[in-house]
Amino acid sequence: MAVLKIYTDGACSGNQNEKNAGGWGAVLEYGGAIKELSGGESDTTNNRMEMTALIEALSALKKDGLSIDVFSDSSYLMECFRKKWYLSWRKNGWKTAKKTPVENQELWRRLLELTEKHDIRFYRVKGHVNPDSPNAGLNGLYRKFTEWNGKQFSMDDFIYITRMNNRADELANEGMAPYKPKI
Secondary structure (H helix, E strand, C coil), X not given: CCCEEEEEXXXXXXXXXCCXXXXXXXXXXXXXXXXXXXXXXXXXXXXXXXXXXXXXXXXXXXXXXXXXXXXXXXXXXHHHHHCCHHHHHHHCCCECCCCCECCCHHHHHHHHHHHCCCEEEEEECCCCCCCCCCCCCHHHHHHHHXXXXXXXXXXXXXXHHHHHHHHHHHXXXXXXXXXXXXX
């Protein structure tokens, strides 16, 4: 069975302000075909946009039971799935280890509902890397990528994944544009 690859990113301009603009982007790649998705909203957070990118990508799928690789630069999103934080949250009535309510709970619940329909592997990517820059330090970034994700990825894989993550970032910024305040 072919593996669906999903590259996601979220963005938020004015993340710490009460009024801001956020965007999300996702690239879905399967059997040589690519589909791009993007959108945005006002008065949000970067974390919400990171989660929304994956929710929208998974919601776009027409069938269940797929084998999926997800690539994201969101440590919040990746660490939740890789370290299975959600298991404790569910067990503790959607409370954190500090006994406070889990933030973005409605998004986490929707995301879990969607991810449980598939066989998904989660991979963390360093965001905002220009693989064409002679100053990018690709060897060091590649080492970090394999520390996070394992050695099954070649340098060429890493560069391609980085480019696709950059495209998801571009889509997130495009999705945010209509929500930015006009000056």
